[in-house]
Amino acid sequence: MTTSRRAARRRALTVAVASGLVVSGTAAPAALAAPSADAVIAEVYGGGGNSGATLTNDFVELANRGAAAVSLDGFSVQYAPASGNSWQVTPLTGSVAPGARYLIAQAKGAGGTVALPAPDATGSLALSATAGTIALVQGTTALNCKTAADCAADTRIKDLVGFGPAAVIREGSAAPAPSNTASVARGTALADTDDNAADFTSGAPTPTNGKGETPGETGPPAVNAKIHDIQGTTRISPFKDRKVAGVTGVVTAIRSFGSARGFWITDTAPDADPRTSEGLFVFTGSTTPAVAVGDAVTATGTVREFYPDAPATSPYQSLTELTSAQWTVDSSGNALPAATVVTPDSVPDTVAPAPGGSIEPLLLEPAKYSLDFWESHESELVSVSDARVVGPTSSFNELYVTTKPKQNPSVRGGAVYLDYDRLNTGVLKVASLIPFAEQPFPKVNTGDVLTGETSGPVEYSNFGGYTLFATKLGAAKDNGLQRESTRAQRSGELSVATYNVENLSALDSDEKFGELAKAIATNLAKPDILNLEEIQDNNGPTNDGTVAADQTLRKFTDAIVAAGGPRYEWRQIDPENGKDGGQPGGNIRVGFLFNPARVSFVDRKGGDAITPVDVVKERGKTHLTVSPGRVDPLNEAWEASRKPLVGEFVFQGRTVFVVANHFNSKGGDQPTHGRNQPPVRSSEVQRAKQATVLRGFIDKLLASDKNANIVVAGDLNDYPFSPAVKTLTAGDALKDLIASLPENERYSYVFEGQSQVLDHILASKAPRGVDYDVVHLNAEFAKQASDHDPQLLRFRPSAGNPVQDAFYDLADYLEKVLGPYLPKP
Incomplete structure (x- = not known):
């Protein structure tokens, strides 16, 4: 047939x-x-x-x-x-x-x-x-x-x-x-x-003329080719855009859903070259192919390299496919070729060569580079066993496992990203080809395990890199991961937290507000000051010019009270409409919540969206010209990005300056698994400028008062080893507290299975008794109130007077030692 x-x-x-068709209510x-x-x-x-x-x-x-x-x-x-x-x-x-x-x-x-x-x-x-x-x-x-x-x-x-x-x-x-x-x-x-x-x-468009010619096929006849000939020894097929015939293989898997349907075939007579894959995806678009697993087929079609965007400029790798295909089923019920068993030693530790551009023309070296290893098995069956989850189940029904469990493991089961050249090459995305009615996709957290065998064809996806599409999915074993809570601050300690609440607006559900509020009241133990990122205006993504966020903040503070927390007050500055980036219409901004029973806010009038905050010294004391105030908001470094917000606080008679931040996003950076190596991180340029501007303001504060209590916190959208963060910490003016943790605890966010740092708390030298904690309660879990984990700093602010500081230190020490024995209030 x-x-x-x-x-x-x-x-x-x-x-x-x-897939569905939306039809209006009219006939x-x-x-x-x-x-x-x-x-x-x-x-x-x-x-x-x-x-x-x-x-x-x-x-x-x-x-x-x-x-x-x-x-x-x-x-x-x-x-x-x-x-x-x-x-x-x-x-x-x-x-x-x-x-x-x-x-x-x-x-x-x-x-x-x-x-x-x-x-x-x-x-x-x-x-x-x-x-x-x-x-x-x-x-x-x-x-x-x-x-x-x-x-x-x-x-x-x-x-x-x-x-x-x-x-x-x-x-x-x-x-x-x-x-x-x-x-x-x-x-x-x-x-x-x-x-x-x-x-x-x-x-996919398939223009065909009266002679039966398709693009790239005018004139030359179809060429007989085997799968390993088509795949070749580089990423790009030597038969790209050419028509091939006599392509033989056994059907190993079928994708029967969505608009990227098709089937995978594998040649059962492989060549001896480890660089050439024996697997190929036959693309049939939105049509379910009339084949069965185990069918031996002979196919004709056009070889294409599929990119998700413009091929000439795409930062992604391509997927070699057979399109416009016709095939004959030669026999059925054939045994499938054995899957390649991936062990902890299979995938190399180095990601890719680094030519400073595209790796597509380079000969594959699967024993040397991880991207080459997976490319040499593109569309073949691969198998992993008892794979530990390093990225939880997402809303797209996909998860990440590691094939190298000893590669930079986090303390809670993830895989920590520690430097640009220390990417976790064992990370592999897993999706499923099994109908969910037959086997629901597992809802797993970081550290859980897919027990037994998980196997299926592997192909490149721009969303997450190489992906195993499971035809056999291991059973999920719950490793019992718990959401963390931190201790409460002592009476002499000031606690400052930072939390990206992921596009929170008054339109969000009570459930989301409740979960975020519970985190603040319970998991973060009611911090004295809370930096918030991604607070949206009152009507969220509705793009009608609204910039006020009072309804959002009121709903949030009410929810915190309902969860058992204090009645927080807030301070923030409405941005100019559409000027701060983020979700269109949302007008995200940073802001402060503070507990007035524990800390007071020094309000200095005049702060608005465009007025810069400055530093002045009067009667020997340093303070802000406006509070809250924005740092150099008209500087081109903050174009289409959030502006830092500075607040002047007083805790037990000591002044503390807190700077809330949300630097430019990483959007536009090339993927770590893309065709350009090393990837170009174009967004770093703006964050480097932002760090320079912010560092200039910090230097002003320290020039006025070398003992100033300064906390710089928020979502810097960059790593501890990035140029932006290094600018802020240069010369020890500020210390990035994430560096004080062991390497296996340095993360607050999980992206594509890599546990990494985007959120930071940095502090000047003045604070004493510093106690820092990343509270893991979101990023590692399938169910999340936000995609970020909050962080918290407890410390004793300096009074700038050695005698007073010594007195406060003694009082704090006595409370720490005697506290467990004193009656609870």
Whole structure:
């Protein structure tokens, strides 16, 4: 039996997604009265030359489902925008043979790298990439129908497809929306039910002309090739964009969900080269392939290197695929090839060579580099046993394990990222190909174990690097990870905490507010001062100019009281609308909560979104010109980023300056698993500028009072070993307290299975009795109130007088020693 599927793809995530069609509550318009018996619209693509597109041109493709040739002389294809208010015309000539295609090239965009095969007709229509209508019309006079019903009554229209939910004119319900990287295409059988939603699917564009040529295939015939020939000894197939035939293998796994469907095959007669993978993914788009695991197939198709974005500029690696495939099932029920068993010694400790650019042209060295190891097994079956979880289950139903359990283990079971050249190469993402109704995806925390065998094909994903798609999933063993709590501060200790509350707005659920409040009242033991990051305005992502956050902060402080905490007061400054980055419309900012029963805030008027805070000394005492105040807010270093907020506090007669921070995000940095090595961390440039500006302000404070009690806290979005943090700590003006912990405790955030530091508390030399704690209660858990763990510093502020300091130190010591024996209040 010969089976073929038109390749169709529209993918952003290689995870299980539910496909669905949203239909309005109104009845669908009537379908055209007579489905075409021969010529039909087969495919429509409007993303040519757009951002992320591979093809340079838009196109419309016709097909003949009849038994005789169809003349197109005097016909046209016509295009209407989604509104249906006008039609544009491309005249046609010639004919389309039975079972053949007819390609009409349309407008060319500025981007793309691959030209269409030689078209059978050429127009200049600039089609929408997301919604519109194409009609095959007998005649070349522009249509004037503007509704589905009127067009259904126009006998000149031979076939019509409305694509995208916004399309007013369509047959039945609209076909799904295409995109810059996806077309809408009729199925292989070319069924015409006069319901566009039923007849068309969205996926990778596959323009084919009347000669059967596809992009890159004009002229040369298909070349017989084995899988290891296709995969080659580098990351890019030597058969890229060429048509191959005689590709043999046994089906090892099937992806039957989402818009990136297909199946994996492995050649059971491998070569002797460890660099060449014997596995290959056959991509079928949104169509479930008609194969079974164990089928031996012989396939023909075009070799593509799939990137999730524009191939010329993508920072990611590619996935070698066979597209536009046809195959024959030669036999069924065959034994599967043995999976490659990955042990702790299999994956090298070094990530990749570092040519200062793309590693794609380099010969693979799987015994030397971890990325090369996985690439040499791309699309093959791999197996891990009793794998420890180092990244908890996400909302996308994926998790991370380590194949190297002794590589930088954290004290709680994770894998700690300790320097740019100390990436944990044993980390591997795991997703599932098993239907969730059959085996629900495990909800696991860091330190849990997938017992027994977890196995399946491995492929590269831009979301997390190399991923094992499990056809066999180990059972989850709960390792009993508990959320941490810290001790309460003693009466002579000031406690300052920092917490990124992840886009908190008044619109968030009571559950989220309750969990965050419980953390403050219980896990953080009611800190005296709390730095908050990612507080949004009152209506969150609603982008209507609102910048006030009083409702958000009131709801939060009320929730803390309800959780058993104190009645905190707050101080913050509303940002200018849209000027501080973050979620559009959210206007995130940093702010302070403080317990007025323990600490007082020194309010100095004049602080606003654009007024810079400064340092003055009056009568021998250093203070701020405005409090709260922003650090140099108009400096270009803070463009589209949060501005530091400084507050002047008094605790038991001693002044403490606290600086709340949320530096520029790491968005735009190249991935550690990408094709460019070492990856370019472009976002570091702005954070380095921000650190320089902030350090200048800290130096002003210390120049005015060398014994100033200064706490710099917040989400610096960077590592302890980064240039930004090193700028802040240079010369020992500030100490980054995370460095005081053992290496296996240095983390507050987990990203792609790497336990790392983004949040910091830094302190000047003046504070005494420093006691610092990262309170792990979010980042390692599948259920999170935030994706960050809070941190807390307890200390005795200096009075700047040795005698007073000694007295306070003695009182604190006596409380520490005698406290357990004194009656509780």
